[in-house]
Structures are given as structure tokens and as C-alpha cells.
Amino acid sequence: MKVKKTVRAGLVNLTKIKEKQLSQMWKNYQRWLKDEDVDRLYSAHKQQASRNLDKVKDSKEYPIFLRKDLIDIEECDSDIADYFFKVPTKQRYGGIKVPIKTHIEIKKDCEVCESQLIKKDDKFHLNIMIEKEVELKENFDGVLGIDLGLRNPVVGVALSVAESSQEVFFKGDTIKQIQARYSYLRRQSKNGKKWEKREYNKVRDRLHKITTKLVNYAEENKLIVVVGELTGIQNQDKGRTMNRKLHRFPHFTIRKMLEYKCKDRGIVYKEVSEAYTSQRCCKCGEKGTREKGLFKCNGTEINADINGAWNISKRALGKPEIRSLLGAGASVTMPELHSDDLTSGSAEVSSKYFGIRF
Template sequence: MCSARGGSPSLDRNGLQKLLYGDVKATFGLSAQPTVRVIKKVVDAYSTLATQARAGLLGNTTSRRYRKAMGSPVAFRPEAAQPFDDRCLSWQTDTRTVSIWTVDGRMRGVRYTGAADQLKLLAEYRKGESDLVQRGGKWFLFATCEVPEPEASEPVDFIGVDRGIVNLAPTSDGMNYQGRGLARYRSWCARKRAELQKRQTRSATRRLSRRAKKEHRHATHVNHKISKEIVSNAQRTGRGIAVEELGGIGERVRLRRNQRGTLSSWPFHQLGQHLAYKARQAGVAFLEVDAAYTSQRCPGCGHTAKANRPTRDRFCCRRCGLAGPADVVAGVNVRDRTRSAWVFVTMPVPAPA
């Protein structure tokens, strides 16, 4: 039933189901399918824990966090998300109702609503499990939709996007999606968090949790707006989108102590994810390229030097004199680098000899 891989235990679903199916069904008076779903949820929880341990997300094996996580049983909160398959939760998209199995019997004709585009996707492409979630006293259903992606068209050129902190997404076209408003909002949230943390009361803890969720929603909304506009521009002009590959930037960059919080709350990864999936949905080519020296290289003569960027906002080539906004120049370098990389991406695979 249990196995150990990489020092972390994992559960065998079939073995656990054979062992506990009868007891769980009889003890709680469940029917067959809900019993199977209960066991699967337990197995999934422990599998996630084992994956986190193997990936080092819980620290090393001697850390306090690791010992606490691996030495205690997984607890399930009453308000936690509950997954349902099509047997336990069925959708009637024509009447916008669902039928949900509960321990007290099946609830039929439960109405739901959503945005017009969401309802259309739900009716056409819903597939697989649905999650029932309670947030802020309201109930939500999260459904999985498998939307077919159109084949990416051959781009006539690329829009280079340089993701940053002060300027969230300057492009090679000269568009500048500034992040100063988001930075000011997050600084204000940080001050409020500090005030609430000093109180050390249950009420303050609840308010901290609500404020963190609100801050996350705000940043997500900003990233959605920026990515939607960039993808729409690329689709309208027949171009692709190019961004810097910034994986592991937290380990590569050394920052002063007062800068670490800014980097850790920097939503560049989420912005890249939004650009990628929106581009796929729109049939727009999307490519990540090496970010090395894009802010120091002159797109005119190719001269690369740290002195080319005398200030954070200004670029001035020491060889040819080309000058301009530093982030826009970086976007141009990303675009130029992608033009070269795209040739190799689309190169046909040679036939085996």
C-alpha cells in the first residue's frame, strides 16, 4: 500500500481502496462512488505532500518544517475544495443548473451563473472533474474546459516584451505598461500588513488573510489586462510574442535586503503565463529567449557593455550613440534575438538516413 521513493512515502490508491473501501462505506453510510472519491482525495493529498518533499519545498529532512509535515497526518478543512466527477455532480447547461450528491441526498436544480463567455465555454468544452469551493460565504464551481487551440500562424515579425518591476511590460513597439501604480498599491498593502501583524489578534489575522487574497486578485487583474492587450495587438498585426526566459532569477540575482520583498512579490512569472496561454488561444506564436545582456546590448551596432545603461531608465550606446528608454531597447533586443531563434524553432527535422 505504501512505497518510498526518494525518502518520501507515497500511497497506492488501489491498495488503500481494497483495504478501506468496505469500512469507509459502512461507517459513513456512503454509496459506492462517493466512497471511491473520498479515498482518492486522501491519496492525492499524500501524493502532493510526497512530491513537495522530493522537490525540497519542505526544506531538508532535518528541518522543523519537514519533520512537522511528514510526521503529522494530513488534515482536511471543512471549507476545503471538494472535487466531484460526473457521477456525483452533473451539469445541465441548457437550464443552467447542476445536480450535486451530498451525504443527505442529491440536490437537484441548483442554479448557477457566470459571465457570458464563461457559460459558452462551459457548454461547449467542459470535461472532467469539477471542484466545489466556498469563498467569502459564497459557493463557486470550478470546471475544467478543454478548449481546442488553433494552430499558430507564421508570424511576419515579433513583439519583444521586457518584463520588469517599475515598468511591467515595455514592448519593442514603444508601448510601456507601467507598474508604478501596482508598486504603490503593494507598498501600501505592506504597510497595512505590518500594522496588523503588530496587533497579534485573531481579528487581525483574519484581516491579514483577506487582504492577502485581495492583493493577489488585484495583481492578477492587472496582468490579465496587460497580456490581453499585447496578445490582441500581436493577433491584429500578424506578429508573434517574444519574452525573456526568467526562470530561476531569484537564485541568479543578489539583492539588498530592502529589495528582496519587491522581487518576491514581482508578478513577472504570472504575466508570462497569461501571455503564453492567451497567445495559444489566439493562434499567436509565442517564444521565450535568453535574457542575458538584453538591457546592455545596443540593437544598432551590437556593442554590449554595462556602461551603455548609465541609469535605470536610460540607454545610451558608448560606441554609436544610439539612445532611448532602456526598457524599450531591451524589448527590441528580445525581438531581434527571437527573429534569429525562430528560424531554428521552425526548421524541419531532417529525415533519418
């Protein structure tokens, strides 16, 4: 299976002459797109533009699409940059070789595909597309069911069929704290946009760490990652406050990150319907009640988000297409819920049940 990803790169330590040549090429390209006559524009850039752009608006600038066979990337040993990237151009014989810093490593086994040169806030960047072959894993030992809740955005329950074991994960408070802090700062400040951007970056950073840990865990323990699908909830009207909370919680981003990171390592990623997973007891299947983050039914009291994640894991294990991926040696029996101590409504649940603390 081939997996594509975009590596974001910034141009660093650009000499004046290279900067001038890039700017000239950029200007010529934008003018050519708007049907002006220009000389000194590489024909390959014209071709790729006709392929990639349908309509061109006069008020907008567009990326330059760099054909993959014209790109050349070399590793750079110095601290200043990670790589040298050769930008094909008419402005300099042999192309403009620019030092770049990238947000992730470009591994040797990756193939570089058509990439883009962009200009934002007066600075040049590159979106380098890379593609690599990933072998899809075949034998799994269980599932990691993840509930994207309201009180705690990410709660996972891992059920390993092979070893009949269970682990619980928890994360929520940090994201909520970041959002609360920035919502306060936003109200205080005249420049709300600035805070929005900072909040977005901080939350995103946290989410990256959380999702990477979950996927690491799934990989080490040979688990299929299963996330509850929220489609139903998004459409229900739960009142103004609840609706606002739902939209501020970054469920969509978490799902996309998990899906992408699983794909990247050949781990199977599935979404299952979340219907009733929050209302039914993960132990006996009966309908229960939810109160302040606690799920209650006859004889069971459990943190409501854990209950939800547990049910997602169970539902996944009941699906034939998931059972068929579990190792041949593993008989699919459900690990029993063996905790008496998962009842706390907050993230302060006893740590002995946590495989990982985020």
C-alpha cells in the same frame, strides 16, 4: 490542441432544503474519507476520491470529485444566476440542481470534465473543468517581445516583419502605485493579512487587463509572443533592497497569464533567455551603460526597459524555430530602430510610439 481551464463558480440563491442536502452529502463524504461508516454516499464519489486522493489527513476536508458523465449544465436566463449545475448525489433523486454564477462564460463548444465541489468559509463553490479544442495558428507576421523589468513590470516591443513596423507598450506605474499604497496601509494596520489579500486582488486584476491587451494585440497583428526568461536574475544576489523588489514584482504571474491566454487562442508563446538583453544596445549591439532607467551607448539613448524588450524581440527573430513560423512571404529583416524619442526613463514616454495605452 486541447486546452483545459477551470471555471470558478459560486452557488447562489440556494434553498434551505438544497443547502441541507449538500451539507449532508459533504459531511458523509468527509466522514467516509476518514474511514467512518456512513450510509447514503454516492458510489461514484467514493470511486473518484480513491482515484484522486493518495493520503487523507484527519484534520483536513477534501473536495468532492464529480465525474464528468454525471454533470449537467444548463444556461439560466434570469439575472440571479448564469447556469444551473446538477450535482450528482444520493441525497436527492436525480441530483441537486443548483443555480451558479461563474467568473467566465462556459461556451457551448466546451466539453465539461471532472469537476470539484468545495467548501470554503462555510460556503459551497464549484471548480468546473472545461476543455476545448484550439487550432494553433500557423502564419505569423512578427514577434511581440516582452521585457519584465523592475522599473516597469511590463514593457513590450512589437516587431512586425511583414510590415517592417514597430510599436512600444508600457506599463508599470499603476502596479507600483498599488503596491506602495498597500504597503503603507499594511504598516498602519494591525491586521496586515487583510491588506495583503486586497493588494493581491488589485494587482492581479491589473495584470489580467494588461496581459489580455497584449494578447489581443498579438492576435490582431499575427505576432508570436516572446517573454524574456528571468531565471538568471532571481538567483543573483543584488543586495537586500533589490532582492525584495524582485520578489514583490509579479513576474511569474505575468508569464503564466500570458502563456495561458496565448494557448487559449492558438498563439505561439515562447520564452527566450534574457541574458545580456539589458546590457547590449538594441541598435548596434555594443555594451552600454544603464543609469536611472536610461540605456546609453555611443550615439543611442533609449529607455532601458524598451531597449531590453527590443533585444528580446531581436533575439527571438534570430531563432530558427521562430523564423519557420513567420509567413512565407515575409523576408526576415529587422525593422530599424526609427525613434529618437524613446529616451525617457519614466512611463511618460511620448505617446506616439504606443500602439496601446494600458
